[in-house]
Amino acid sequence: MSAILSGPAVLLVALVLAAVGFFLGRSRAIASSGGDQRRLHSLPKQHGWHVALATFVPAVIFIMLWTFFAGLASNVYVETIIPGDQPEVRLPLDQRGDLTEREIEIREAGRRDLFIANVKTLAVAIRGYIDNGNATFEDVETWRADLAPLQERLRADGQVVGATVTQGMLTLARDLIRFDRTMGWLGPTIALAMIAIGFLASLAVISRDFRARISVERWVRGFLVFASTMAILTTVAILYALTAPSLRFFSEYGFFNFLFGLEWAPAGDVVGVPEGPDGQYESALGFLPLIWGTLYISLVALLVSVPLGLFAAIYLSEFATKRVRSLVKPALEILAGVPTIVYGIFALVTIGPFLQAVVGSTIMPNTVSVMTAGVVMGMMLVPFVSSLSDDVINAVPQAMRDGSLGLGATPSETVTKVILPAALPGIVGAIVLAASRAIGETMIVVLAAGALSNVTGLEPNPFGAVVTVTTRIVAVLTGEGSGFDSIDVLAIFALAFTLFFITLGLNLLAQRIVAKYREQYE
Amino acid sequence: MEDSNMNDMRLTERRVGQAEAKISARDCQVWYGDNHAIKDVNVDIDDKAVTAFIGPSGCGKSTFLRCLNRMNDTIDIARVEGEITLDGEDIYDRRVDPVQLRAKVGMVFQKPNPFPKSIYDNVAYGPRIHGLAKDKAELDAIVENSLKKAALWKEVKDRLTAPGTGLSGGQQQRLCIARAIATSPEVLLMDEPCSALDPIATAQVEELIDELRAGFSVVIVTHSMQQAARVSQKTAFFHLGELVEFGDTGQIFTNPKDPRTESYITGRIG
Numbered sequence: 083m084s085a086i087l088s089g090p091a092v093l094l095v096a097l098v099l100a101a102v103g104f105f106l107g108r109s110r111a112i113a114s115s116g117g118d119q120r121r122l123h124s125l126p127k128q129h130g131w132h133v134a135l136a137t138f139v140p141a142v143i144f145i146m147l148w149t150f151f152a153g154l155a156s157n158v159y160v161e162t163i164i165p166g167d168q169p170e171v172r173l174p175l176d177q178r179g180d181l182t183e184r185e186i187e188i189r190e191a192g193r194r195d196l197f198i199a200n201v202k203t204l205a206v207a208i209r210g211y212i213d214n215g216n217a218t219f220e221d222v223e224t225w226r227a228d229l230a231p232l233q234e235r236l237r238a239d240g241q242v243v244g245a246t247v248t249q250g251m252l253t254l255a256r257d258l259i260r261f262d263r264t265m266g267w268l269g270p271t272i273a274l275a276m277i278a279i280g281f282l283a284s285l286a287v288i289s290r291d292f293r294a295r296i297s298v299e300r301w302v303r304g305f306l307v308f309a310s311t312m313a314i315l316t317t318v319a320i321l322y323a324l325t326a327p328s329l330r331f332f333s334e335y336g337f338f339n340f341l342f343g344l345e346w347a348p349a350g351d352v353v354g355v356p357e358g359p360d361g362q363y364e365s366a367l368g369f370l371p372l373i374w375g376t377l378y379i380s381l382v383a384l385l386v387s388v389p390l391g392l393f394a395a396i397y398l399s400e401f402a403t404k405r406v407r408s409l410v411k412p413a414l415e416i417l418a419g420v421p422t423i424v425y426g427i428f429a430l431v432t433i434g435p436f437l438q439a440v441v442g443s444t445i446m447p448n449t450v451s452v453m454t455a456g457v458v459m460g461m462m463l464v465p466f467v468s469s470l471s472d473d474v475i476n477a478v479p480q481a482m483r484d485g486s487l488g489l490g491a492t493p494s495e496t497v498t499k500v501i502l503p504a505a506l507p508g509i510v511g512a513i514v515l516a517a518s519r520a521i522g523e524t525m526i527v528v529l530a531a532g533a534l535s536n537v538t539g540l541e542p543n544p545f546g547a548v549v550t551v552t553t554r555i556v557a558v559l560t561g562e563g564s565g566f567d568s569i570d571v572l573a574i575f576a577l578a579f580t581l582f583f584i585t586l587g588l589n590l591l592a593q594r595i596v597a598k599y600r601e602q603y604e
Numbered sequence: 605m606e607d608s609n610m611n612d613m614r615l616t617e618r619r620v621g622q623a624e625a626k627i628s629a630r631d632c633q634v635w636y637g638d639n640h641a642i643k644d645v646n647v648d649i650d651d652k653a654v655t656a657f658i659g660p661s662g663c664g665k666s667t668f669l670r671c672l673n674r675m676n677d678t679i680d681i682a683r684v685e686g687e688i689t690l691d692g693e694d695i696y697d698r699r700v701d702p703v704q705l706r707a708k709v710g711m712v713f714q715k716p717n718p719f720p721k722s723i724y725d726n727v728a729y730g731p732r733i734h735g736l737a738k739d740k741a742e743l744d745a746i747v748e749n750s751l752k753k754a755a756l757w758k759e760v761k762d763r764l765t766a767p768g769t770g771l772s773g774g775q776q777q778r779l780c781i782a783r784a785i786a787t788s789p790e791v792l793l794m795d796e797p798c799s800a801l802d803p804i805a806t807a808q809v810e811e812l813i814d815e816l817r818a819g820f821s822v823v824i825v826t827h828s829m830q831q832a833a834r835v836s837q838k839t840a841f842f843h844l845g846e847l848v849e850f851g852d853t854g855q856i857f858t859n860p861k862d863p864r865t866e867s868y869i870t871g872r873i874g
Binding site for chain 2: 403404479481482483484485486487488489490491492495499500503504
């Protein structure tokens with residue numbers, strides 16, 4: 083029973099019935115025409131498609147949404163069923179000491195989060211225990227935390243049990259399992275009903291005059307709209323994931339303190355418990371030194387990539403013979419496909435030491451620096467810039483070249499006086515896109531820009547090490563810093579949030595410029 | 605059938621100013637890759653006269669026109685053989701700079717192709733790259749003069765800084781003619797200059813071509829036989845890459861010697 087009532091099984095049923103429906107619909111349509119297909123409004127196969135789509139699509143979309151929202155609902159449910167006076171959540175008296183009301187509140191919130199996590203883990207463990215055939219759900223209803231050696235039994239079965247199981251945890255885990263079970267059969271049942279209704283209803287409407295062709299068109303359009311909506315929803319989901327923590331950080335730390343702070347020195351303060359004097363956070367979480375590092379490196383990268391990429395594009399589109407072009411263009415495109423971590427290694431082991439040898443270790447104390455990362459990132463962006471510029475230069479009509487050459491201009495005069503001015507907006511668009519890639523680039527800077535965890539002020543020396551937005555995100559989230567209750571981690575969300583908007587803004591700008599360019603020749 | 609057309613051709617006015625040929629081609633061949641596009645063309649183009657190239661699509665007339673200022677050099681796979689001389693000098697000689705040649709042999713294209721710059725800058729483009737004006741005043745004079753010769757001055761004199769691409773199709777084509785004139789060429793090549801224009805703009809450009817004859821040797825490629833009859837003194841008929849017949853326009857249209865020419869002008873091939 084429960085085997086049929088699962089997402090994959092429903093999908094399979096939908097698929098099989100849709101296939102059956104296609105053939106049934108087709109033959110019914112042929113039958114309804116009384117032997118002469120020309121009397122049908124739509125082709126038999128369109129009738130078939132109509133049945134297949136009506137059977138398959140609504141149920142499948144439903145089950146996808148259901149799976150997603152059932153997970154959400156389970157999380158919300160667990161939050162609501164915990165009683166306010168749950169003993170495991172209360173801070174024990176001996177730990178309260180001389181803590182203020184607010185500090186107790188914050189610690190209890192932490193305990194609550196931990197408790198919820200434990201409940202969920204236990205629920206997963208029990209479900210796994212049942213699935214392995216060791217007990218039925220009815221057995222579990224009779225379990226008590228203090229009776230049987232519950233933890234040992236679960237662990238012996240290979241389940242993960244973190245904390246000591248208490249009776250409160252067990253009760254809540256049982257509630258959660260019950261809720262999930264209900265959701266687990268309810269969704270697929272509704273989906274099966276939808277399949278049945280879709281199948282029967284769409285077969286029933288088939289007649290000589292039924293306009294299946296128009297229906298199928300509508301199904302197709304609906305499906306395409308669904309696909310593009312999913313892509314947009316991803317962006318919305320990213321924003322959603324970043325917005326709440328960022329706003330919390332801004333309200334805790336102060337938006338302007340963050341945006342114009344000149345120092346980045348995380349100290350591991352717990353969110354809501356500033357440890358410094360005057361109720362300030364000890365952590366200094368200023369955005370400026372990080373964005374300075376990011377923009378400095380991006381600037382160097384653009385200074386390298388824009389001239390090289392642009393000149394390469396001009397050479398390829400205006401001067402190179404077909405043969406050279408057919409060799410060089412794919413080579414450049416291969417360069418664009420090299421993973422950035424490989425560029426990072428190249429920067430670290432080759433470019434960094436080389437630069438240090440050239441400028442001397444007084445100016446460049448480390449092999450990691452703005453120049454190391456910037457130069458290599460510039461190399462990475464050369465194919466990007468050249469490929470985009472090549473496209474816009476090729477979009478300049480041949481008539482412009484003919485006109486200029488026909489007046490006795492040399493090829494290079496033609497390029498500088500006619501082609502580049504005409505392609506300029508598109509080239510600027512390409513540069514802005516390259517800039518937004520440089521700002522978001524991570525692996526090269528992680529390896530080659532420096533990994534200081536504390537910075538004060540803006541490093542002016544191009545051969546000095548800097549810290550960028552992306553390197554800090556990587557460092558804090560891969561475990562250098564403190565736990566998730568720390569203000570430093572919350573600051574990371576704010577960094578990602580700000581970075582998201584900077585690159586979004588740059589991409590929009592680039593699109594506007596490119597769109598303006600398109601108007602010129604069409 | 606063609607008689608009615610012949611009536612307004614003013615046959616008596618056809619005077620060729622000079623006997624000396626401005627451009628002559630001897631055994632000219634053009635290949636595009638393996639395709640033999642122009643075969644054994646011999647032709648003499650007079651100075652101070654309009655020569656029309658006519659023929660069905662793909663007959664090679666535009667290709668041949670582009671040989672006269674070496675525009676075919678810009679196409680990788682094109683290869684030109686034979687001898688083409690301008691004032692007795694071989695233009696395919698190693699010592700000839702195609703850039704200088706093109707300043708002497710201006711070109712106007714099928715579709716008006718003004719640069720996305722101001723009207724002034726469009727006309728000043730050639731004089732600037734060739735350094736023809738020693739100061740701003742002289743450049744202004746060249747621009748004004750060229751626009752006047754192209755019969756466009758009156759229409760644009762108050763908006764010389766407006767973009768050239770904002771003009772109407774006919775105005776754009778006259779702007780391109782002004783742009784070509786501004787480098788003071790000796791020969792003006794026109795590749796179907798009216799095919800993208802409406803009848804009124806066409807009439808204006810044709811009138812202009814007739815006036816230009818006074819100062820230049822004009823070669824025009826056209827699809828319209830009426831146009832060839834109206835504006836040219838000499839006509840060359842191309843067919844399948846060969847120059848079938850070449851002679852005075854009146855003779856070609858009234859008394860063609862080759863049966864293929866007759867078929868074409870009476871509308872049987874093409």
